Amino acid sequence: MKLERLISMIYMLLNNEVVSASELADKYKVSQRTIYRDIDAICAAGIPIVSYQGVHGGYGIVEEYKMDRSLLGSYDVGSLITVLQGMSSVFRDDKAMETVRKLQTIQQGGGMPSLSLDIENRRLNNKELRSIRSAITTKHIVRFDYIDAKNERTSRKVEPASLMYKNQSWYVYGFCLARQDYREFKLSRIVELTVLPETFSRFHEVRPADERPDWLSRDKPAIVVVHIAPNSLAKALDVFMGADKTFNDDGSLTLTLDIGNASNPEWLFSLVLGFGDRAVIVEPPELREMFEAKLRSMLDRYAALRK
Known part of the structure; x- marks a missing residue:
């Protein structure tokens, strides 16, 4: 398909200094005339293509448009790609995958990655997880019933601040309007979740986990x-x-x-x-x-x- 070819051409140009029209034509099994039209379409989309003349001429993307490879080492890029791909698998995050594709343009080498990350919990309703993340982004209040460690069920309205994955479980951290304080809620214990039309303007400074109050008091080590x-x-x-x-x-x-x-x-x-x-x-x-x-x-x- 033309769209897939155009996207592939963009990343090929990002990964190479200069690519000739004949090389592009051979790769995509089209005529050089088609490549010329594709280049025009890419330019029309706002991507700055430069034409180089001569024996070793061809097409490239201006350097200012590319991410500087020296900013991130191969380890940094690989780690970022791993984390973003893991996050995207849970949240179906198109923006994260777009970032992954951009990072892959400066990734050195190829082959099998040395690390993969699958944080999707198939025992959890990922639709609810994505709803809470959307509520955090759009600053919408969420309402749900919560079953606490004492098996007591309470109704809560929360201004969600962040999602956390720890000890193989997802948690939402936010300002509980019923308690007028910050709380952590384990997602597996949340039922009847609703994202309300109400929004909040409060700025939530997410404190590190080790600085948050421990509402489950610990006795002497057992x-x-x-x-x-x-x-x-x-x-x-x-x-x-x-x-x-x-x-x-x-x-x-x-x-x-x-x-x-x-x-x-x-x-x-x-x-x-x-x-x-x-x-x-x-x-x-x-x-x-x-x-x-x-x-x-x-x-x-x-x-x-x-x-």
Whole structure:
């Protein structure tokens, strides 16, 4: 198609000092007359094409229009492309992909990239993620119901300031109108999200994560030891990535992890239950007893169904 050929020609000219009409014609399998018309169309679009005469003549783009390759090294360009491509895969961001194409014009070398980044979470509604990002850009207030760590459901109206991806989860950080303060909300716990027609003018200075208030208070560090059976090693390594690991002679695995807040260990219980009888909480005894009580409660509920 002509449009695809024109776009390809632009990037070819950006990547080369001078390209002859015959070389362009051979590459795109068209006549040189067609190339002349394409060059005219590119010039009409506002891209400054220069014609060079002589044996080694041809077409090029004026240097002032190109990004200076010396500004960014190959590592810098590759890293930026990786991040932008990962972001574009989540947000379907055409502007990000356009930036990627521009960066590729100054990228040195080719071949397989040394790093790729896939931050798309298929368990999450990416439509909601894109809606929140749009609301941040256009300064629209969002409304949603939120299920907090205590399983309490509250209705919130928030002026969204930023999206964050951390610990394999997405969060929105913004000014909560109900609490009149900044809060972080985990996207997986947001339900019935609506972008309101109301806009806000407040300037939100996004503070670094380590400077934000911690609304989930941490008790004294709680060290937990979990024993994993040999037939669940791969799953355990995926689930407990940050734990200290000791591989035992019998092929089993002992994990030691700091859960931070021992007063609310439900998330840990959920993870351990996912292993069935292939994971056992060894220490501390108090936590093990809490887990045993939960198992007995589960058995009682199933027993009640048989009556």
